Amino acid sequence: MTEGETVDERQSRVGRNEAFFRALNDRLEGLNETFDAVSDDGFQIVCECGDVACVDQIAIPASEYVRVRKDPTLFIVVAGHEDATVESRVEEDREAYVIVRKHPGPPAQAAAESAPE
Numbered sequence: 001m002t003e004g005e006t007v008d009e010r011q012s013r014v015g016r017n018e019a020f021f022r023a024l025n026d027r028l029e030g031l032n033e034t035f036d037a038v039s040d041d042g043f044q045i046v047c048e049c050g051d052v053a054c055v056d057q058i059a060i061p062a063s064e065y066v067r068v069r070k071d072p073t074l075f076i077v078v079a080g081h082e083d084a085t086v087e088s089r090v091e092e093d094r095e096a097y098v099i100v101r102k103h104p105g106p107p108a109q110a111a112a113e114s115a116p117e
Helices: 007-034 062-069 106-114
Strands: 043-046 057-060 074-078 087-093 097-102
Touching: 043 062, 057 062, 057 074, 062 074
Parallel strands: none
Antiparallel strands: 043 057, 074 097, 087 097
C-alpha cells in the first residue's frame, strides 16, 4: 500500500491494474487469431497481477485462456505474483503461472464489472 492509502483504495487500484492487463491480453488474443498465431501450443500473454510495472509474459494454451476468461473473477498471474489482499486463493497451479480467484465482495465485483463482454 502506498502511504495514506486505505485497504479499499488499494484493492480498487490493484483491481484496475489487473483489469487493464486482462483487457490487453484479450486484445493480444484477438490479434493472434486474426493472424492465425494462436495454435494448440497457445500464445504469450502478460501477467495479470496487480503490479502495474509487471510486464512478465506467460505462455498459455489458447484453450486454457478461453476457459479462464469465462469466469470474470479468475486471473492468470506468474507464480509468486499472487496478492492475498485481493485474491482469495490459487485455483490452479501450472508451475510457470497460477490461476487466482478474487475475494468475494469488492474485488470480485470490480473484476466482474471490468470483464469484457
